[in-house]
Amino acid sequence: MVATEVVYDGTNFYGYQGQRNVRTIQGEYEDALKKIFKQQVISFGAGRTDTGVHAQGQIIAFKVPNDNIKIENIKDALNAILPDDIYVKKVWEVDSSFSPRFQAKKRIYHYFIYTKKDPDIFLRNRAWWFPYDLDVEKMRKASKYFEGEQDFSSFKTGTDERNPIRNIHRIRVIRLSNKLILIRVEGHSFLRRMVRNIVGSLVKVGTNTWEPEKIQEILSAKDRSKAPASAPAEGLYFYSVLF
Secondary structure, rough: EEEEEEEOHHHHHOOOOOOOOOOOOOHHHHHHHHHOOOOOOOOEEEEOOOOOOOOEEEEEEEEEOOOOOOOHHHHHHHHHHOOOOOOEEEEEEEEOOOOOOOOOOOEEEEEEOOOOOOOHHOOOOOOEOOOOOOOHHHHHHHHHHHOEEEEEEHHHOOOOOOOOOEEEEEEEEEEEEOOOEEEEEEEEEOOOOOOHHHHHHHHHHHHOOOOOHHHHHHHHHOOOOHOOOOOHHHEEEEEEEEE
16 A cells, blocks of 8 residues: 655646546546556545645555556656646555545644735635735634534535534634735544635634624534635645644
8 A cells, every 4th residue: 555645736626536527636646546557546535625625735545556666656657647736745655454534633724815905816726815804813712612522513514414523623823924814724524614614704703793702602503504605715725634
């Protein structure tokens, strides 16, 4: 079994998970594996990202089916075939039972908000352009209500039937500059669009539309209609996975 650390620009993908007739990360990755090993190879990712979401540290594993190529050469082989919006940073050998999805202890997401009055066209697919002032201190206070193990029914999207009880280890709201804010969310696993829904709520607090305590009220309601719309996909990055 081989594990790979992969970075990708999700702008032109319909998410991570393979689907017929649309471009996906898994689809492009497995197409590259098929060209290398001359047969179909199934891959396993540490997390599924939605349409337009990026990754800086996605982990993808697969079983090497033959000896056509040495493990130390797999990185170069993949990068020679993969499109230019996917890049393999690292390749290493793992135990045959390794599962990047089920053995992950922590997943970290980064979300970037660009708050300057005028847009930066070079960031249009890299950060959420939100041309209003945000109260970072209030957002930090609000973020504490998300931490710990609790029911996140109000912060899931669509027909996600998984257990809504999730554990957020930590959320940090960091002003990187006078125009760029980073929201870092750390947890074991997440519901569909959960991070983007959390960000949408923190922005409500940051604009002084809500007080920080409103987050506790929405969590207690267990009702998606009580929370605001999701933050857009382009600001979100699957940053890293810890095992």
